[in-house]
Amino acid sequence: MKHILVARVENKPGVLNRVASLFRRRGFNIDSLTVGETEVPEISRMTIVVDASRTDATRVVHNLYKLVNVIAVEDISEQPSVVRDLVLLKVNADARTRPEIIQLTQVFRGKVVDVAPESLILELTGEEDKIRSFIEVMRPFGILEMVRTGIVAMTRGSSPNGHAVARGNGSVV
Amino acid sequence: MELTGAEILWECLLREGVEVVFGYPGGAILPTYDAMNFYPVRHVLVRHEQGAVHAADGYARASGRVGVAIATSGPGATNMVTGIATAMMDSSPIVCITGQVPTAAIGSDAFQETDVTGITLPITKHNYLVTDVHDLARVVKEAFYIARSGRQGPVLIDLPKDVQIARTEFVYPEGPVELPGYQPRTVIPPEDLERAVELINSARRPIILAGHGVLMSGAMRELREFAERGRIPVAQTLLGLGNFPASHPLCLGMMGMHGEAFVNQAIQEADLLLAFGMRFDDRVTGNVKTYAPKARKIHVDIDPSELNKNVRVEVGIVGDLKAVLLELLPHVEPVDRSAWLEQIDEWRDDTRRRDILNWDGGGKLWGAHVIHDLWRATEGNAIIVTDVGQHQMWEAQYYRHEHPFTLITSGGLGTMGFALPAGIGAKLARPDDEVWVVAGDGGFQMTQAELATAVQERVSIRIAIINNAYLGMVRQWQEFFYEKRYAATPLVNPDFCKLAAAYDIPASASPGGTRSSPPWRRPAKWTGPC
Ligand SMILES: Cc1ncc(C[n+]2csc(CCOP(=O)(O)OP(=O)(O)O)c2C)c(N)n1
Ligand SMILES: [Mg+2]
Numbered sequence: 001m002k003h004i005l006v007a008r009v010e011n012k013p014g015v016l017n018r019v020a021s022l023f024r025r026r027g028f029n030i031d032s033l034t035v036g037e038t039e040v041p042e043i044s045r046m047t048i049v050v051d052a053s054r055t056d057a058t059r060v061v062h063n064l065y066k067l068v069n070v071i072a073v074e075d076i077s078e079q080p081s082v083v084r085d086l087v088l089l090k091v092n093a094d095a096r097t098r099p100e101i102i103q104l105t106q107v108f109r110g111k112v113v114d115v116a117p118e119s120l121i122l123e124l125t126g127e128e129d130k131i132r133s134f135i136e137v138m139r140p141f142g143i144l145e146m147v148r149t150g151i152v153a154m155t156r157g158s159s160p161n162g163h164a165v166a167r168g169n170g171s172v173v
Numbered sequence: 174m175e176l177t178g179a180e181i182l183w184e185c186l187l188r189e190g191v192e193v194v195f196g197y198p199g200g201a202i203l204p205t206y207d208a209m210n211f212y213p214v215r216h217v218l219v220r221h222e223q224g225a226v227h228a229a230d231g232y233a234r235a236s237g238r239v240g241v242a243i244a245t246s247g248p249g250a251t252n253m254v255t256g257i258a259t260a261m262m263d264s265s266p267i268v269c270i271t272g273q274v275p276t277a278a279i280g281s282d283a284f285q286e287t288d289v290t291g292i293t294l295p296i297t298k299h300n301y302l303v304t305d306v307h308d309l310a311r312v313v314k315e316a317f318y319i320a321r322s323g324r325q326g327p328v329l330i331d332l333p334k335d336v337q338i339a340r341t342e343f344v345y346p347e348g349p350v351e352l353p354g355y356q357p358r359t360v361i362p363p364e365d366l367e368r369a370v371e372l373i374n375s376a377r378r379p380i381i382l383a384g385h386g387v388l389m390s391g392a393m394r395e396l397r398e399f400a401e402r403g404r405i406p407v408a409q410t411l412l413g414l415g416n417f418p419a420s421h422p423l424c425l426g427m428m429g430m431h432g433e434a435f436v437n438q439a440i441q442e443a444d445l446l447l448a449f450g451m452r453f454d455d456r457v458t459g460n461v462k463t464y465a466p467k468a469r470k471i472h473v474d475i476d477p478s479e480l481n482k483n484v485r486v487e488v489g490i491v492g493d494l495k496a497v498l499l500e501l502l503p504h505v506e507p508v509d510r511s512a513w514l515e516q517i518d519e520w521r522d523d524t525r526r527r528d529i530l531n532w533d534g535g536g537k538l539w540g541a542h543v544i545h546d547l548w549r550a551t552e553g554n555a556i557i558v559t560d561v562g563q564h565q566m567w568e569a570q571y572y573r574h575e576h577p578f579t580l581i582t583s584g585g586l587g588t589m590g591f592a593l594p595a596g597i598g599a600k601l602a603r604p605d606d607e608v609w610v611v612a613g614d615g616g617f618q619m620t621q622a623e624l625a626t627a628v629q630e631r632v633s634i635r636i637a638i639i640n641n642a643y644l645g646m647v648r649q650w651q652e653f654f655y656e657k658r659y660a661a662t663p664l665v666n667p668d669f670c671k672l673a674a675a676y677d678i679p680a681s682a683s684p685g686g687t688r689s690s691p692p693w694r695r696p697a698k699w700t701g702p703c
Contacts, residue, residue, distance in 0.1 A: 010354060014302075018294065025295045062478035068299040068319060071354040 002031065003057035003077045004153050005048040010069040011041065018067050019046065026063055029054040032150030043071065047152045081155040085148055086125045087135065088113075092142035093120040101141055108134045119144055176343040178306040178336045179208035182270070184343060185313035186214065191241050193217060193232065193601050195225040199245025201285060202272030204337035217601065217630050220622035222249050224594035226256020227620070229267045231558060231595030233260075234581045236602035239320050240267040246274055247285030250331075251292065255588060257327050258296040262585025263412060264389065266325040268316050269297075275335040276304050289331050298326030306339040311346050318350040323357030324476040325389060359475070359492045361500060369471050369488045370504040376445035376469075378513045379405045382428065382457075385412035385584075386450015386474060392495035393417070393577050396449065399498055404510045406517060408436050410451045411569055412584040419553075419573035425517070429457040431566040435520035440465050442516075448472040450494045453483040454585070473497050540564055540639050543683075544571040547609065547637065555607040556581065558599050560592035560616035563645035568611055590619030596634045597627055607635070614640040614666050624676045638669055 009015050016035055023030050031049040038045045050057045057075055064073045093101050094117075101120055102112055110124035124134050128151065135146070176184065182205060186194070193215045198206045209216060219225040222244040229240030244253050250271040260267050274283040290302045299319050301312045309332075316328040373379065387396050393416055400407050400423050407417045408428040417424050425436045440446065446468045451457070453472075458464040461484055470486035472479070473494055480489035490497055544567045547555075557572055558581040559565045565582055574580050581599055583591040596610035617638050627634060644662040651659050673680035 014290070017291075021294050059478065059482065062480075066476070066478055068352060068355045 001052045001077070003050040003052050003060075003075055004081070004083065004151065005046075005050060005057065005061060005064070005073055005075050006153060007046040007048060007064055007073045008038065008043050008071045009046060009067075010071065011037075011044040012069060015044070015067075015069045016046075018069060019064070022063055022067065023060075026059070028060055028063075034150040034152055036152070047150070049151050076153060076155050079155045080157075081153050083127050083151055083153045084125055085128055085131050085151050086123070087131050087146065087148045089122045089124070089135065089138055089143060090114075090119055090145035091122065091138050092118065092144060094118065097141055101138070104137055108137075110134065174343055175340050177204065177208065178303075178309050178332065178339050178341075179204040180211075181306070181309050181341075181343050182313060182332070182337070183208055183212040183214065184345070185310050186241065187212060188345060189239065189313070189317045191239075194241040194243055195219055195228040195232070195598065196243030197222050197225055197245070197249060199247075199249045199272065199285070201246035201274055201334050202243060202249070202270075202332070202337075203245075204334060205243065205270070205272065205332070208337075215601075216243075217597070217626065219594065219626050221620065222252035223256045223590065224597075224620055224623045224626065226253045226267065226269060227259065227588075227591050227594035228598035228601075228623075228626075229269070230256060230260045230263075230265045230591075231581055231598030232602045233265050233267050233598075234263075234595070235556060235578060235599035235606075235608075237578070238266075238602070239317055240265075240598060241270070242267060243270045245272045245285070246289070247287045249285075250287055250289040254292065254296070255586075255590075257293055257329065259583050259586045259588040259591060260327040261296045261298070263583065264325045264385065265327065266320040267327045268313075268320050269293075269327060269329040271329065271331050272337070273302070273331045273333040276333045277335070279333065289329065293329050296327070297329050298324075300329040300331070302331045302333075303336050304333065306336050306341045309336065310343065314346055315350050315352060319352075319355065323355075357475075361490060361492045361497055365488055365490050366497075366500055366504075369490065369501060372445055372469055372471060372488065373403065373447070373501070374504075374506045374508060376508075377510065378443045379403070379445035379447060379510070380425075380440055380443045380468075381405050381407045381447045381449060382410070382440075382451050383407050383413045383416050383449050384410040384451025385416075386494050387413055387416035388450075388577055390450060390475070390494040392450070392498055395495055395498035395502065397421070399502060399505060402502070402507055403505045404508065404514065405447070406439065406514065408432070408440060410454070410457060410584070411582065412580075413451060414569060414580045415574040415577045418575050420575060423514075425521075427569050429454075430459065431456070431569065433521075433524050433570070435517065435524045438520050439517045440468075443468045446470045448474075448486070449498070450474060452476075452479045455483070458483060540567045540641065540645075541571050543637065543639060544568050544611070547611070548572045551607060551609065555579070555609045556599055556603060558582070558592050558596035558608060558610050560610075560612035561587045561589045561646075562613040562616060563641070563649060564611055564613045564639035566646075567639075589613075589616035591616070593617065593620050593636070594623045594626070596636075597623060597630070597632050600632050600634045601630075610634055610636040612636065612638055613645060614638055614642065614664055614669075615644045617669075618666075621672070624673070624678065628676050628678065640666065640669065642666060 031051050034047045035044055050060055061073045064070045105122050110122050113123045114121035195217045225242040229242040233240035244250055271289050274286040290300045293300055303309050303312050316330055320328045406423045406425050408425040428436045471488045472486040473490045477491045553575045556579050559568045592610045592612040596608055600608040642664050648662040670680040670682050
């Protein structure tokens with residue numbers, strides 16, 4: 001099972017390095033890690049995806065808490081949430097295949113963001129499964145280049161993530 | 174008042190109550206050394222920066238206060254690495270201050286530039302590179318707070334030369350430290366306590382595993398009350414020795430690879446392990462798959478990442494041990510566990526019969542006997558600072574630690590060369606106590622240069638070198654696991670007495686042959702019986 005961890009961290013130089021160094025040192029296997037701004041300028045937000053079959057997500061949470069710059073961590077896998085990944089795909093496309101590719105992209109509610117004589121760049125946002133099947137659908141046309149942002153996530157409803165006050169086992173050391 | 178960065182540093186150190194610092198100067202830290210002249214702080218000049226960190230570590234472990242070490246950039250800072258890793262593994266609170274090349278030169282491979290915060294990232298609890306003098310006072314305050322709170326540990330501050338020179342208005346940050354991501358206080362969930370009480374009162378063969386955390390938390394009295402009330406025997410980790418009186422009938426002594434067989438036997442047969450401030454190190458558990466299979470486990474530790482790390486437990490309680498024990502104590506029922514205690518005593522007697530102390534030694538001087546004699550000569554009241562090797566384990570087995578904070582040793586990292594500099598630090602922390610450095614002939618030579626430090630600073634430690642002309646512990650492994658192929662373990666040593674003489678340190682040797690009594694009680698400042 002995939003665990004999605006949301007971490008609010010201080011927006012300071014070197015914090016990403018501390019987190020990455022922790023994962024390397026403890027031998028944690030991470031599927032993806034994204035960092036970005038939040039509604040508060042002094043705080044960045046990390047979304048970390050852990051494959052629980054290889055790494056114990058609870059251990060990741062506890063070790064993240066040991067970093068002084070990590071403010072709060074929450075495992076949101078069990079909560080109803082919006083999970084998104086974005087992919088850019090550059091695929092082979094000539095006059096013959098172009099209409100079919102465009103049509104398929106529309107079926108996935110993706111976008112064509114660049115058109116060149118021999119290729120197209122497609123953009124798709126969605127949950128991992130959707131992205132994966134889109135990639136599989138495009139593969140026969142010839143994928144020239146691909147990039148993914150990695151997962152970002154947010155729980156549904158009005159209470160914000162990662163504001164959980166340290167308590168009991170989630171306490172900070 | 175306008176002060177330089179260097180002056181601000183000393184102002185802040187004084188406000189932390191720092192009286193002694195251990196260090197070694199160099200170009201990038203010179204402004205700080207220059208400013209030191211104007212502050213009432215004792216500087217101990219070591220002979221190698223590793224020694225400065227071990228001394229700060231020994232100082233911290235002996236005093237319960239934060240130890241401070243200072244070095245220059247580049248090689249000075251990299252020489253500190255072993256010391257910092259040692260302190261990290263044993264949760265020892267120290268603050269290391271390193272000089273750094275000027276901020277403008279950082280990243281240019283300038284002379285004596287090293288990425289010290291990068292290097293020490295995984296071996297510090299936290300570290301700082303200060304690039305703006307306005308941050309300095311706050312950083313120093315945070316560093317001390319982080320070092321001594323929660324699970325304690327080393328913090329490093331890297332100070333570029335221009336920041337030491339820059340001037341600014343000195344405003345000390347009064348009030349509590351504000352770190353949004355660091356809250357070492359914990360709340361103990363009542364349902365965990367309830368579950369723990371249930372397991373404790375229903376256990377028939379419980380054992381307390383008492384670790385370093387007992388000492389760090391100052392929970393010695395609570396531990397004793399807990400054990401006595403529940404009639405529960407206490408086994409100790411290496412770093413936990415002293416947390417429970419060795420003479421107490423419920424005290425089993427050290428567990429694990431180097432503990433006595435009966436202790437481990439009891440753990441294997443126990444139906445409940447009460448792990449108090451210990452972390453199930455592999456030297457304690459051996460193979461975790463076969464470790465204490467019949468026992469349920471309750472683990473109390475201040476660091477949540479230690480729970481279920483090495484051993485799965487039924488109840489994990491995060492918190493300061495003393496606070497947790499105070500919560501548990503009123504609920505511990507006096508259960509009759511005499512059958513269990515008698516069983517353990519039977520195993521213990523069997524071990525005793527085979528004890529080396531009940532043997533005349535075959536005309537040779539044995540390490541265990543030396544330690545036993547040292548224990549008797551000091552009436553168990555000395556602070557013993559050991560190095561790493563066989564002598565360390567003999568010490569742990571044969572010096573019976575009655576009082577807390579009387580054993581200082583590198584447990585987690587097992588750093589040879591630790592004893593002499595750490596002993597210097599310990600003696601400066603507790604000048605009225607007798608401090609004995611107990612080292613092997615191998616490890617002693619790793620940091621023997623610090624003899625000069627002890628002489629220059631008139632630190633009256635006593636030193637016992639257990640000279641077996643071998644890297645004994647490695648030899649022991651070669652003997653058991655490598656069919657006695659003694660590769661690179663025999664030592665050709667200097668005459669340690671002559672070495673001591675070169676430093677004007679009185680010394681004498683107790684050669685093997687008879688079980689003579691080394692001159693433990695000489696009035697001399699130092700002795701180096703070999
Ligand atoms: C810095 C360092 N290097 C190597 C080791 C591995 N090691 C562990 S014990 C030991 C032998 C120690 O010999 P000595 O100091 O003479 O003590 P003895 O075991 O003989 O009492 C060695 C080499 C270590 N622990 N630390
Ligand atoms: Mg030796």
